[in-house]
Amino acid sequence: MQHMSLENSKEKALQSEKTKDCKPNKDVIVDIYKNYRYIESSIVNQLYMRVAVHSGMTGFAREDVWSQLFEMIIPKKFVIEHSVFIIDSRGNISKEVDLAIIDETYTPYIFRYGRLKFIPIEAVAVVVECKSKSIDENDISCWIEAITKLKTANNSIARMARNISVDAPRTQQSTRPIRILCTLAPNVKDEIAEKFDFVLFAGQRKAENSDEELGYIDVKVNGKKSLKEWFLELNFHDVKTPKDVLEDNEVKLLSKISLSDFEVYDANQESIPLLSFNFQLNQLLMLINNPIPFPHRDYAGLFKKKYVVAISIDKVQAFLYHMLQAQVQEHQLDSGSLSDIVQSSNLISEQLYKDIGIKEYEGEFSGHIRDELLKSSGLCIFTTTLDREEIIKRLNRLFKRYYKQSSGQLLMKYVCFEMNVREEGDKLQAINKSKRLLKQQDCLNQIIEQNQKVLFQFNDQQEGTFHKKHDQEKQYSYFAPTINALYSEEEADNPNHFRIAVIKADLDGMGELFRNIQNYKVYNAVSDILNEYISLDYLHEKTQEFKKHDPNFKLYPLYMAGDDIFFAVPISKLTDAVEICGDILQKLNDEIISIKKRYDYRLPQLSMSVGIEVTFNREPIRYYHERVQHQVDSAKRAPVLRKDGKVVRANCMKISINDHVFYLCRKIKGADKKFPLWDSFSRDIRKLKGAIQQGFAANHFLYGLLKKVEDQTIYNDAIKFSNTVLYHLLPKHLTGENSKLREFELLVIDMLLNQLIINRNQFNKRTKIGRNNQRGNKKKQDWILCFAETQKKQLIRYVRLLLLFSDPRFYRSDEKEVKEDFTKHLSRVKRNLFRLTTQFIYERSLNRLLKEVSEDVPALRGIFVRAESYELPNGYRKPIYRTLLITNSMFYRFKQLDKQHLDVVADMLEDYNGKTQEEVIQLEEERRKQKKAPPGLYFDKQAFLKIAKRTNLWTEDYIDSLFIFYRYHELSRQFRAIYPKPEANKSGGKQK
Incomplete structure (x- = not known):
């Protein structure tokens, strides 16, 4: 009875089939529709009939x-x-x-x-x-x-x-x-x-x-x-x-x-x-279609003991250096370097998997690997049902092969322990236990004990035979074949001795990241993306992309595995190299977002520390690594990036070059000022390049400044140091005919001054002065020049850094001319180069920095310069400096005259500033009524002689400070004449 309805449906379907030849096609299709309706109804009716008849339907x-x-x-x-x-x-x-x-x-x-x-x-x-x-x-x-x-x-x-x-x-x-x-x-x-x-x-x-x-x-x-x-x-x-x-x-x-x-x-x-x-x-x-062919051996393994085997390669980087140095340094065989890099890198990844038996079938464990738990550079963890004695026998064979054929440059470590890995949690537990055991001293002790004959036989091994054993499987045609191939005739005179940029990047906190992952699928997925993007394959893909846009782009890989990125480029391609590192970081974080969504698992975004060492070719690879690692460590020690006081980690790179750390975060357009941004540095390099193209002697200019400020006599004296820097930064081309040279020179000076600029509130907190001036003005960005120890060191580091890019040979003659819209920088240049410099000299060099503290300090300054303001027609007040008339040659004469000839100095000043005090006061009153700027100062000869003779304030340093102030003050007038304010802003003032 139970199949009656369904059988009736089938019978009706059969009858329809028999009559289909005598029916139009359309009717046949309709019958098929009906048959499926009958079957559908029959199935449902059976289900509900049984429920009705027997409510406890099984x-x-x-x-x-x-x-x-x-x-x-x-x-x-x-x-x-x-x-x-x-x-x-x-x-x-x-x-x-x-x-x-x-x-x-x-x-x-x-x-x-x-x-x-x-x-x-x-x-x-x-x-x-x-x-x-x-x-x-x-x-x-x-x-x-x-x-x-x-x-x-x-x-x-x-x-x-x-x-x-x-x-x-x-x-x-x-x-x-x-x-x-x-x-x-x-x-x-x-x-x-x-x-x-x-x-x-x-x-x-x-x-x-x-x-x-x-x-x-x-x-x-x-x-x-x-x-x-x-x-x-x-x-x-x-x-x-x-x-x-x-x-x-x-x-x-x-x-x-x-x-x-x-x-x-x-x-x-x-x-x-x-x-x-x-x-x-x-x-x-x-x-x-068909099922996966049945894995009989795996199911047979259900009834056997299961072991976890972990194999790691130690001394990987030492092996790479050894192979490269054997070729380049000792034998001077430049042609084989890339081949050595590729084969050595493959050796600790692809070849290791083959030798174990994961990727090929001639390996030690071919056909006996049940689960591949983890594969990463220099590390492989898997399970097997071989008995323990056989596992150790095969591991020792593998150890012997690697040790002998690498001449002791590679040390294979391994552990083996019984564990039944069934669920995802078991896999993660097996991985963590494997890593923990591999790090223990007992692991190494057991390996030494099991392989004493190999380790202590002291027979000579043929050097460098291991990597030659394997054919190079992949061709990386876009890489430079040797490090010397980074040479460019446009950038250097000597193909055997030229500058390169060595870059090493390291992902931050990877160990902690993996320790905190409690999901095997997530753990494995993160490992997979590291293997994919931190690899020679992906680096070669990026090199190919850059070469399409710039045929002169060159890159030579040194090491790409795990979480380490290590390569070299011509110094002129440094910004491209940083962009490649940033792209790798971006790709990894995009994949992490995908993993988070796929597994609904919380993962942090990655950040990266990048070290850059500008050096010469033909140095030992170990030297490159040690020097650039110092820069990586410098980047790692730097504080994390903040924007509006909040920590920014996602896609953030800390880049250290010449011990100067910059920050690069693609999604953050600005950050707190104390965090120097790589984008700003890149723009500075671009401006320097533009200045060089216009004929600015950047190398001579920067080297001259560095030589002066590194003189300990100057460095240890606050006034001498600030005077030296500000004098050196005086524009030389402001009134020249070449407007492009003038503007690029101003931009170069501005970028150097920017290393000395801090917020006044920051300065006041550190020096514990001027606190009353801070009240009610905390949000205002009041910038000042500062020559404190931190800023002095920062300036020197930055000058050294710019020197690396100041050689005109680094910029090809066929490159496009750098164009810069100076109007975008006009207000900042005016502020930094003229207002902040004169403000610093007035407030610090001619006042607070003087060792002799007395009421005579401001009095002497007031004879030569006074900070005042006058009322404009619109009611606002405009700040100005009132000065004497003193020529450059007069300042030079003053320095030649000792204290015994102060009367001569006073006479010179009196002769050149002929107006009496009454005349100056009268003219000042007339101008005040006309709402115009007051006249220059009256020279008070008696006051000058009185202070100069009874104090030690009138010194060469003081004269230098005055001279530099007067020069910046005069150049400020010339600057305003060349770049006048728009008509709408000409009457603007500071305060009402």
């Missing part, structure tokens, strides 16, 4: 009805099994599965006893959970979780048409079953439905104009994925899809097709869910 009875539906749909190659458990080769077991659609052609049952079945995950194409009207969300979650823990293995051996296959097919690396929920519950929660690929709801509704209940099936597909997404999800489950598969044209075509394209509608545009589901499910089954 799960098996419900499953039996649903199984009839799937028997009609799926191809005959598949078998439907009831109430099974699914198992994988790691020993994970699912909860009971109501219906499993399996392909048992090549896959045996692991265990079968009556109705109790354990089926390998490799055979399962579909899992079906059958529920009544009641669905427990917690039960469903546990059921799904147990299913998703199951992983297919690909360690199979099978004869194919053309070869013996010992691995998973290229287009099928790891499968998962399609998940289907069949239920009588009308409203399945979204939280439950999204865990399944399909939800089939069997319901009843009344027919039109009748009380008869009609059965129907509603099918919901989870998401709107394309067939490409389905293909990747079903055949590359939880593994990375190979690039060649992603780039396959046929695979790309699948992205344009979705399961909605398989939906079927009748003539009234009403959906036929069961027929649509038929097409959709079978299309997905065809995407899987």
